[in-house]
Amino acid sequence: MHELLTPEEMGRADRLTIESGIPGFALMEAAGYAVADAVANRIPLGRRVLVLAGPGNNGGDGFVAARVLADRGYRVRLMLLGTREVLKGDAAIAAGGWRGAVEPASPDGVRDADVIVDALFGAGLDRPLGGIAASLVDAANASGALIVAVDLPSGISGKTGAILGTAIAAAITITFFRRKPGHLLYPGRAHCGRVRAVEIGISDDVLAAIGPSAFANAPALWRAHWSAPRADGHKYDRGHAVVVSGPAHATGAARLAAGAALRVGAGLVTVAAPPDAVAINAAHLTAVMVRGFEGAAGLDSFLADRRFNSVVIGPGLGADADTRALVATVLAGERGVVLDADALTAHRDDPAALFARIAGRLRATVMTPHAGEFARLFPDLAADPALPKTDRARMAAARSGAVIVLKGADTVVAAPDGRLAINENAPPWLATAGSGDVLSGLIGGLVAQGMPAFEAAAMAVWVHGAAGDAVGPGLIAEDLAPAVRGVIAKLVADTA
Numbered sequence: 152m153h154e155l156l157t158p159e160e161m162g163r164a165d166r167l168t169i170e171s172g173i174p175g176f177a178l179m180e181a182a183g184y185a186v187a188d189a190v191a192n193r194i195p196l197g198r199r200v201l202v203l204a205g206p207g208n209n210g211g212d213g214f215v216a217a218r219v220l221a222d223r224g225y226r227v228r229l230m231l232l233g234t235r236e237v238l239k240g241d242a243a244i245a246a247g248g249w250r251g252a253v254e255p256a257s258p259d260g261v262r263d264a265d266v267i268v269d270a271l272f273g274a275g276l277d278r279p280l281g282g283i284a285a286s287l288v289d290a291a292n293a294s295g296a297l298i299v300a301v302d303l304p305s306g307i308s309g310k311t312g313a314i315l316g317t318a319i320a321a322a323i324t325i326t327f328f329r330r331k332p333g334h335l336l337y338p339g340r341a342h343c344g345r346v347r348a349v350e351i352g353i354s355d356d357v358l359a360a361i362g363p364s365a366f367a368n369a370p371a372l373w374r375a376h377w378s379a380p381r382a383d384g385h386k387y388d389r390g391h392a393v394v395v396s397g398p399a400h401a402t403g404a405a406r407l408a409a410g411a412a413l414r415v416g417a418g419l420v421t422v423a424a425p426p427d428a429v430a431i432n433a434a435h436l437t438a439v440m441v442r443g444f445e446g447a448a449g450l451d452s453f454l455a456d457r458r459f460n461s462v463v464i465g466p467g468l469g470a471d472a473d474t475r476a477l478v479a480t481v482l483a484g485e486r487g488v489v490l491d492a493d494a495l496t497a498h499r500d501d502p503a504a505l506f507a508r509i510a511g512r513l514r515a516t517v518m519t520p521h522a523g524e525f526a527r528l529f530p531d532l533a534a535d536p537a538l539p540k541t542d543r544a545r546m547a548a549a550r551s552g553a554v555i556v557l558k559g560a561d562t563v564v565a566a567p568d569g570r571l572a573i574n575e576n577a578p579p580w581l582a583t584a585g586s587g588d589v590l591s592g593l594i595g596g597l598v599a600q601g602m603p604a605f606e607a608a609a610m611a612v613w614v615h616g617a618a619g620d621a622v623g624p625g626l627i628a629e630d631l632a633p634a635v636r637g638v639i640a641k642l643v644a645d646t647a
């Protein structure tokens with residue numbers, strides 16, 4: 152159930168199902184029943200329900216839910232946005248089954264309800280809410296009633312999670328078949344409350360025919376590409392990750408990354424340090440090894456050892472020409488590379504030169520920008536307000552040839568081939584100094600173990616979120632690597 156469908160893909164799922172012989176109204180009935188069940192599961196019989204129905208099929212679902220809830224003994228009122236004549240097709244049939252009064256839309260009438268069923272707009276929302284629709288939404292939000300949204304909170308784009316005008320703040324959202332990107336992307340996510348995707352009679356064959364390319368970031372997406380150590384295994388089977396350290400005054404980031412790479416299962420991890428930073432790194436590290444190198448030429452001979460199979464570079468380095476030279480050296484080798492922080496910012500004046508180096512590579516390349524770093528490398532994509540975060544990440548991946556981890560509360564991982572994962576397990580405690588260094592180390596550790604770039608990046612983002620969740624309030628970056636242990640243990644147990 153980790154596949155996501157855009158509203159457009161969901162419309163295709165609907166059409167393919169209807170073409171296969173299932174009437175559209177059967178889908179609407181199933182949808183309306185599921186909404187009624189969601190209300191009935193939480194609210195005692197006899198309570199007051201107000202259904203806000205819109206002019207399209209989302210409103211049709213609302214009519215069905217109203218009928219079912221009234222039949223079950225709830226006191227149901229229904230308010231319609233527009234006149235009955237606007238209802239077409241299945242929505243008109245659904246309205247025909249509703250025996251109660253149809254109240255005209257009026258914000259003043261949005262009161263005296265324990266529950267509001269928001270069936271104003273779903274997948275068909277195509278412009279910002281204004282006028283009476285916006286007033287109804289604002290009145291519902293202010294009413295204090297528990298709001299159950301049908302498919303999407305009205306005003307939220309299912310494709311992008313953007314608020315179009317104003318939007319319902321739901322406690323529960325019942326969506327159909329599969330979730331939509333707008334349920335996972337902010338600000339939409341914050342408006343959905345708890346989201347449940349329910350079956351309404353669309354078959355998995357339809358899913359296969361559509362071939363979704365966006366997914367919620369869950370173990371099902373990458374678990375098959377990661378394995379626990381073999382019983383007869385050896386540390387040399389688990390890869391050797393390298394993390395490049397900054398100078399003496401900026402070494403902590405590399406150690407955070409190195410510790411994370413080791414915890415997530417790399418067999419060996421070495422911090423490659425400039426001469427002035429060897430001693431300080433060595434003083435702080437135990438299982439992680441330290442070796443010195445001097446300049447790009449020094450790093451090049453260091454990396455001549457083919458057993459190193461991933462390199463994390465950027466944290467603590469400084470956004471300057473020396474860093475660009477080190478990055479060029481690292482990218483010239485045939486091993487997985489994670490570019491983070493200053494390795495990205497150092498290329499702000501000529502991102503195309505960086506992308507040209509990545510283009511020729513055969514091995515995994517992952518870039519992990521936060522929004523600011525992203526804007527430095529992809530200023531046009533960042534500045535285009537019409538592009539949702541998903542499209543920005545996808546276009547950046549296609550342009551650069553790297554897997555892009557566009558970080559944030561709803562981190563998006565995009566592959567150059569268009570595959571996309573939206574992460575949803577990161578707690579706000581992760582927004583703290585050094586947290587990103589840990590993430591780049593996790594990716595480097597997984598790439599060292601032989602995982603492909605997209606799967607490694609998605610798994611690392613998920614492990615990072617789960618570790619952050621395990622630590623909880625008061626989290627500092629140093630807590631994350633130790634917490635990875637429990638996350639991996641649970642992953643192994645769950646999929647044993």
Ligand SMILES: NC(=O)C1=CN([C@@H]2O[C@H](COP(=O)(O)OP(=O)(O)OC[C@H]3O[C@@H](n4cnc5c(N)ncnc54)[C@H](O)[C@@H]3O)[C@@H](O)[C@H]2O)[C@@H](O)CC1
Nearest residue numbers: 165178179207208209272273274275276277278279280302
């Ligand atoms: N696609 C499917 O598989 C199924 C869809 N169903 C329901 O159908 C919904 C989609 O139905 P529709 O495509 O009719 O779309 P909606 O019911 O979401 O809305 C479409 C109507 O709203 C109008 N509209 C859009 N934005 C507006 C705005 N800002 N202000 C005023 N009017 C606006 C449109 O002109 C159109 O009349 C889904 O969200 C879901 O609830 C369900 O019945 C079950 C099956």
Ligand SMILES: [K+]
Nearest residue numbers: 269272303305
């Ligand atoms: K809705």
